[in-house]
Amino acid sequence: MTRSIRYLVWIAGGLVALFILAAAALFIFFDPNDFREQISSSVKKQTGRDLLIEGDISLDIFPWLAVEVGSASLGNAAGFGDEPMASFDKASLGVRVIPLILRQEVVVGAADIEGLSLNLAVNKRGVSNWADLVPEGSDDEADSAPGSSGGVDINSMSIVAASLRYVDEETGDIVVLDGVNLKLGQLKSDGSPVPVDAELSFDVQPSGLKGTLSLDTDLAFNSDSGLLQLSDLSVDSTVEGLASIPTRMSIKTDAVEVSSNESQVALQPVELSMLDMDIAVDVQPFSYEGAITPKATIAIDAFSPRSV
16 A cells, blocks of 8 residues: 555545544534524524424434424414414434535435424415415526536335315315325435325315325336326225215326426326226326316226116
8 A cells, every 4th residue: 555545544534533523522512402492593584484393303413414303383474374384293304424425415214204284375365375485486596506416315205194284265175185194115316116105085175075095106206307207006085075975986007107398297098997987098198287188088888877
């Protein structure tokens, strides 16, 4: 080993040791719970919303930069009542340190959230309670921002016992999703397929439709091509409000492709089963820009009108 290489090894070893010592000191002497007020004040300054952190905050440094936060809530926009816009019972996120520093790769061990509750609303003037959280022109800035040389790798993601309530005072629509459980496998930005399982119950007013729904598919997204793919999609649902008794429905298709670059959706033939009828649907590719007007050919197998 030449002298120059030996020096480089010593320097690298010294930097690693220094980093470990600094991380140990930070872990021993730093308590993230001491900074609750500063965090809340910063959120208040940036958004005008009140952030209340009631649960404990825990922090791990190495080899994962891991954060876990107990119950917390974010206040609503002015004019939308006192109920928090968002709250959760527990949230955790872990990012591996070395790939982030050396290769600018975001490697997430797990991203989990429990008891998430979202209250979304649109008032009679058509203003939403989340509009003030999205800066104007943010999409354009994101498109023009220089890309990172690294990738994104999330080992798993889960949402447990979540709920969502959407109220549109302009149209009178009310949508409630409850008991939302969502689990995703390893998620990458290179188009690798990811298993997705989801289940929820829903209540849609004033239509009076309510029921349960479960979904199973493999999801793939390629950030370079902007192509989102759902493979082996299967949706099973029980709906009340379509008939005098609960109606069981199932939808199956080999693939759904959504191209964000071309704003187009393409579906493989769809198999629909409902009211003791088996229906085959062949949908032509269509654009989701503006008014969505897909065209489809529908074929229905022989069925018993009496049973329907």
